[in-house]
Amino acid sequence: MAYSFSPLIKRGDSPIVLAQPHGGTDVPLSIWDRFNKVGQALADTDWHINRLYDGLLESASVIQTPMHRYVIDANRDPAGASLYPGQNTTTLCPLTDFDGRPIYRDGQEPSEDEVDARRAEFHAPYHDAIAEELERVRQKFGVAILYDCHSIRSNVPFLFEGELPVFNIGTNVGQTCAPLIEAITVDSCRQNESVETVVNARFKGGWTTRHYGQPETGVHAIQMETAQRAYMFEQSPWAYAPERALTTRATLKTILTKLEAQALSGVFASARTSR
Template sequence: MRPVDSFAGDGPLVLGLPHCGTHVPDDILARFNPTGAALADTDWHVDRLYRDLLPGVSWARANFHRYVIDANRDPEGVSLYPGQNTTGLCPTTDFEGAPIYLPGQEPDADEITARLHAWHAPYHAALRGLIDRALAKHGVAILFDCHSIRSEIAFLFDGVLPDLNLGTNDGKSCAAPLQEAVTLVMRKAEGFSGVVNGRFKGGWTTRHYGQPGTGVHAIQLELAQKTHLAQEAAPFDYDTEKAARLRPVLQAMLEQLQALAPHLEEGKSHG
């Protein structure tokens, strides 16, 4: 199993898909308990949601499951949300805080390092390559990091999550016009609730790559899974009718970002 699949388009947009993969190597899967083996914390069908929404978009998709190693976590293991419940670089619990390994089978430091080299690093090499390619071609690159999560997870957040959760690291990971444009699309999206920089402000990917001063902008969108799944429980089936309502919203966001990209380059050139 290849760690990552990718496609190099000719536009300035790059989609990151770090949590769609379900591959777990046999030696790791054998050490999971039933909770871990269920792989419930997958970003189910997010790659399908974004497929063919906009010509020329580049993308990188991790094929490995986040329980192997989380491609949206700092490789140094630094917490994204200090003081809040979260899962780490090589998770040992699920989103409910329940163990995913059989007793005594969690990875040690050497194994985590090996997983970093085998899985995490290839994904980010592919993503970095696409970003650098877009930057060289257009003078600007816009990373749109694509995620989903169940609407209610008491271990991670209170209450019910809004449908659309935009994260820009409190405005630091992208130019203000980009945040404003996707926020406007979200606000106009009939039947969908939304928030900007709420519980999910952007993971390590958004924070690491989103450096507007260098021409690289990053935005994360965390979708509540009720927006596109038949139910937020196994077997996590894709709901085509729900997706048909959501996909135009996602498409409009990407179109707005692409339309703004040349103006970002103009501003950088004359700034």
């Protein structure tokens, strides 16, 4: 029986759209059987990302893909171009995990034709859903803010040196959203001085943020990469830590609430029309 795929969509009544491309753990059996033990561990999942954000802004739209990033990475350029030229990263259909270890059994890696098929079957529908929701929201409110939700282990030497700060904000160096959106997000994170926050450092915003973030059209995008130690345990079985998550959720709620209030005030639509 063929795998039946569709993105998970919750349509809200807010200018805010939450995208969650890496929280899914679905793998079609025809691919699962070709993974080695490293691949089948699914260690690079954005574990519990939906739970982390659940209920923080009830009015927000939420778009998720149930498909695991090892099948296809929904936050990569569909053309296969690297997000970070010259740096270690994973590809549209990854061949390694975040530690640089192969995830397929020898000789079982996807062909170019298979990559094309996965792009059409899994990548395109997720982004069609995002594009449709952003346009619906923009038409209703005059502005749409795509908030791309991510998390990652705190220590991944293959991708970055040292321990990752808790909050890693990406706007492609200010190109994907109005300055006020970045400022609200940064200032909210930095209210807790004990938690390190960085902007446009290792994670400047993935393909989703860069593709949809077009402030001149009324569509803004920002990426939040959260170190997983801030809300869960970073080893198998990857358990959620509710007490640890409380402070992190409070910060994220502040961000989303403030962004929604500013969007509803018309400040971003006014800025666009005044140019």
